[in-house]
Amino acid sequence: MKIIQDSSVLVNTSYHVCTVGYFDGVHLGHQKIIEKLVTDASKNKGKSILVSFWPHPRKVLYPNDHFDYIQSNEDKFKSIRKLGVDVVYLIEFTKEFSKVTAEKFVNDILVNKLQINKLIIGYNHHFGYKREGNFNYLNNIRKNLAFDIEEVKKKEINKNFKISSSEIRKRY
Numbered sequence: 143m144k145i146i147q148d149s150s151v152l153v154n155t156s157y158h159v160c161t162v163g164y165f166d167g168v169h170l171g172h173q174k175i176i177e178k179l180v181t182d183a184s185k186n187k188g189k190s191i192l193v194s195f196w197p198h199p200r201k202v203l204y205p206n207d208h209f210d211y212i213q214s215n216e217d218k219f220k221s222i223r224k225l226g227v228d229v230v231y232l233i234e235f236t237k238e239f240s241k242v243t244a245e246k247f248v249n250d251i252l253v254n255k256l257q258i259n260k261l262i263i264g265y266n267h268h269f270g271y272k273r274e275g276n277f278n279y280l281n282n283i284r285k286n287l288a289f290d291i292e293e294v295k296k297k298e299i300n301k302n303f304k305i306s307s308s309e310i311r312k313r314y
Contacts, residue, residue, distance in 0.1 A: 143223040145230045149255035152229065157188025160258040163267055164198055167212030168221035171264060175294045179262050180226040182292075189228045191256060194218075195235040202235050231256065244275025253288050260290040 144151065152158065159182045165172050176192065183190035200209050213221070222230060233239065233251075242250075247270050252258050261280070269275040277293040284291065 143219070143227055143230065145219060145232055147232050147234075149231060152189070152191070152256060157183065157186040157260075158191055158256060158258045159183040159186070159188055159260045159262065160191040160193060160252065160256060161262045162193040162252075162269060163264065164195055165192070165218060165222065166198065168218055168225075169212075171296070173225060175262060175264050176222065176225045176227060178292070178294055182260060182262065183228065184226075186259070188259065190226070191229045191231055191258070192222060192227050193231045193233065193251070193256070195233050197235055199235050199240065202237060203240060241271050244270025244279055246270075247275065248280075248283075248287070258289045260292065262292045262294060264294050265296045 146152075159179055161175055161179045163172070163175075165176075168176075176190075179192065180190045196215060198209065198211065200207065219230065252261060263277060263280075265277070267276060277291070280287065280291045
């Protein structure tokens with residue numbers, strides 16, 4: 143697995159399947175998304191690309207709030223590597239980056255830099271300025287996209303516990 147901050151490393155590869163998120167804790171919900179990512183890329187003889195951020199957006203947007211990481215970056219990347227991801231594209235999350243719109247993120251990062259063929263995201267994933275982008279946003283602009291999209295549905299242990307990093311932080 144390569145961890146990169148320069149997308150030019152990806153030029154001249156064939157099929158790119160991508161997912162986006164912080165992936166704190168690499169819990170069962172994240173694993174379901176990442177396994178789908180890796181399987182889809184392998185099936186199409188392509189590369190699996192996981193886009194992540196550092197530091198966590200909450201650390202930048204709400205610096206005075208108490209926020210604990212579930213895993214260190216080192217442990218997170220070990221977990222992601224074990225799941226078979228080819229490339230982690232790490233973006234520095236800054237105040238300036240937090241103002242990037244969903245449209246600009248799609249066009250500049252996913253289309254122009256990473257040249258993705260497919261995006262796989264979780265049911266509760268949001269991106270872009272004020273979290274304006276999500277699966278519904280992508281579905282509404284689907285005919286204008288240069289890539290396919292797929293939403294991975296919620297994974298529950300039982301009806302009282304949905305798997306998410308926020309839930310894990312609340313309970314532990």
